[in-house]
Amino acid sequence: MHTKSITELLAALQGGEFSAHELTSHFLDRIRSLDPHYNSFITLLEEDALQAAFRSDQRRAKGEAPLLSGIPIVHKDIFCTQGIRTTCGSRMLHDFIAPYDATVVEKLNQAGVIVLGKSNMDEFAMGSSNETSHYGNVHNPWDLERVPGGSSGGSAVAVAARLCAAATGTDTGGSIRQPASLCGITGLKPTYGRISRWGMVAYASSLDQAGSLTRSAEDAALMLSVMAGHDPRDSTSIAAHVPHYTAELDSEVKGLRIGLCREYFEDGLDASVAACVQEGIAELEKLGATISEVSLANIKHAIPAYYVIAPAECSANLSRFDGVRYGYRCDDPDSLEDLYKRSRSEGFGREVKRRIMVGTFALSAGYYDAYYRKAQQIRRLIKNDFSSAFDSVDILVGPTAPAPAFKIGEKSEDQIAMYLQDIFTIACNLAGLPAASIPVGFVDGLPVGMQLIGNYLDEATILRVAHQFQLQTDWHGRVPATAA
Amino acid sequence: MQVDPSVVTAIAELAQLQLEEEDLQENIDSMSNILALVDQMQSVDTSAIEPMANPLDAVQTLRPDEVTEPDRREAFQSIAPATEAGFYLVPKVIE
Numbered sequence: 001m002h003t004k005s006i007t008e009l010l011a012a013l014q015g016g017e018f019s020a021h022e023l024t025s026h027f028l029d030r031i032r033s034l035d036p037h038y039n040s041f042i043t044l045l046e047e048d049a050l051q052a053a054f055r056s057d058q059r060r061a062k063g064e065a066p067l068l069s070g071i072p073i074v075h076k077d078i079f080c081t082q083g084i085r086t087t088c089g090s091r092m093l094h095d096f097i098a099p100y101d102a103t104v105v106e107k108l109n110q111a112g113v114i115v116l117g118k119s120n121m122d123e124f125a126m127g128s129s130n131e132t133s134h135y136g137n138v139h140n141p142w143d144l145e146r147v148p149g150g151s152s153g154g155s156a157v158a159v160a161a162r163l164c165a166a167a168t169g170t171d172t173g174g175s176i177r178q179p180a181s182l183c184g185i186t187g188l189k190p191t192y193g194r195i196s197r198w199g200m201v202a203y204a205s206s207l208d209q210a211g212s213l214t215r216s217a218e219d220a221a222l223m224l225s226v227m228a229g230h231d232p233r234d235s236t237s238i239a240a241h242v243p244h245y246t247a248e249l250d251s252e253v254k255g256l257r258i259g260l261c262r263e264y265f266e267d268g269l270d271a272s273v274a275a276c277v278q279e280g281i282a283e284l285e286k287l288g289a290t291i292s293e294v295s296l297a298n299i300k301h302a303i304p305a306y307y308v309i310a311p312a313e314c315s316a317n318l319s320r321f322d323g324v325r326y327g328y329r330c331d332d333p334d335s336l337e338d339l340y341k342r343s344r345s346e347g348f349g350r351e352v353k354r355r356i357m358v359g360t361f362a363l364s365a366g367y368y369d370a371y372y373r374k375a376q377q378i379r380r381l382i383k384n385d386f387s388s389a390f391d392s393v394d395i396l397v398g399p400t401a402p403a404p405a406f407k408i409g410e411k412s413e414d415q416i417a418m419y420l421q422d423i424f425t426i427a428c429n430l431a432g433l434p435a436a437s438i439p440v441g442f443v444d445g446l447p448v449g450m451q452l453i454g455n456y457l458d459e460a461t462i463l464r465v466a467h468q469f470q471l472q473t474d475w476h477g478r479v480p481a482t483a484a
Numbered sequence: 485m486q487v488d489p490s491v492v493t494a495i496a497e498l499a500q501l502q503l504e505e506e507d508l509q510e511n512i513d514s515m516s517n518i519l520a521l522v523d524q525m526q527s528v529d530t531s532a533i534e535p536m537a538n539p540l541d542a543v544q545t546l547r548p549d550e551v552t553e554p555d556r557r558e559a560f561q562s563i564a565p566a567t568e569a570g571f572y573l574v575p576k577v578i579e
Contacts, residue, residue, distance in 0.1 A: 376535030432539020
């Protein structure tokens with residue numbers, strides 16, 4: 001059951017091969033026996049899930065079966081879930097029970113999913129290895145001594161280890177695509193504004209975007225069909241038509257113009273990863289796509305600009321955590337200032353405090369123009385580079401991460417080395433473009449991802465290319481030995 | 485850019501973070517490292533470039549000034565660390 005795609009699961013549920021209750025029990029059994037190796041869950045919802053599955057079967061018997069009826073999924077613990085705690089991987093929100101559902105959660109519930117639990121993540125989504133979580137490291141199922149990537153590390157592992165059919169995630173600088181790459185699964189970050197941010201704990205609001213982690217592009221298309229769409233409660237959500245993503249998967253890739261970003265294959269890319277990605281590109285060429293080289297000259301400035309914009313927005317967003325209205329409060333504060341300072345200092349972890357400090361500095365009097373304004377100007381230069389590239393190509397292809405999964409602890413003391421993990425993913429967030437990572441091979445038994453970057457609102461082309469690639473290859477179907 | 489201790493202390497104050505003496509050096513080092521990374525931006529000529537706040541250059545949307553959310557004061561206060569008679573409790577501010 002656990003190796004089936006969502007489409008196969010839906011057919012089996014509809015055909016009576018097994019019930020949603022049996023399917024949910026099966027995944028819960030796997031989680032209980034396997035997750036102690038991975039630590040991919042923060043909260044497991046056994047009773048709630050089984051009850052929801054029971055109701056799902058009853059509804060299906062009456063002929064009521066919305067699009068994802070009975071499909072067991074996991075939410076990244078950044079999405080507010082009414083009545084169920086939402087920690088965001090932080091001590092600050094250890095006991096926080098949201099009084100409402102995020103739009104993403106609401107839409108997926110309406111589509112009939114079964115929520116198995118909330119997945120582990122880097123604290124407030126700030127990290128690329130899941131090592132900043134207050135709830136402990138998550139272990140990569142391909143090698144338990146290695147990181148799964150981050151920040152959606154728990155979601156990526158739960159999908160890769162077949163502990164659920166699909167998972168939600170968020171991507172501010174690569175937090176869906178990089179863990180998808182390191183865990184050998186398909187991760188999709190749609191266009192900024194394609195999916196509502198309402199009820200998603202904010203990190204950097206002009207960059208944050210929800211998306212999915214799945215076994216295949218076909219599954220990603222199903223998830224996006226449900227998650228996408230305008231939401232009046234999020235003023236940055238886009239009022240644009242949502243295409244029929246699954247219907248567009250079958251068009252062929254022949255004649256599609258693929259651009260290779262020259263800068264992505266220069267500095268910082270592991271040679272064996274480059275070889276895997278080149279083979280993936282050759283496969284697309286065999287399918288009839290034409291390949292040309294493009295240059296994104298300003299992309300090298302993406303990381304510096306990101307490490308101004310993201311911390312600046314984080315320092316503003318996280319100022320709401322003050323120990324008064326919700327979240328962690330220190331013991332016996334002797335003054336209001338003491339309450340604020342100790343609640344924040346004890347509630348936030350090291351990396352979060354670092355980013356708040358840098359962001360506060362960048363926004364402080366006398367520094368705004370030199371840092372924040374400058375970074376926003378660079379952001380436009382990067383966007384302009386992409387726009388020029390999309391004048392001559394339909395999609396851009398390159399690596400997702402510079403190397404396969406690294407060892408736990410290997411980079412945790414070197415913050416700059418950690419930040420460089422996102423060197424190929426960050427520019428899409430700054431430009432607001434949709435992008436996906438799909439499995440493209442292995443290096444020393446560790447998965448490698450290929451990144452597909454589309455034009456604004458053109459998730460359909462990304463999903464189609466990914467699906468056509470996955471019809472020809474089986475990298476996405478490999479299951480790690482620890483999860484067999 | 486090399487950050488000196490007085491800058492770190494002032495920023496911690498603005499950010500309402502308590503900075504222990506033994507953490508000062510680590511904060512100086514990490515801020516200096518990040519600022520050295522971001523200072524690479526300064527080599528880029530951006531003189532005629534309009535800053536970009538939203539990828540699709542969207543503007544703030546407006547809606548009619550009507551009440552759309554129900555009053556859920558009790559639900560929201562039930563998750564607060566300390567409340568009394570509908571108020572949030574904090575340490576005494578005015579003597």
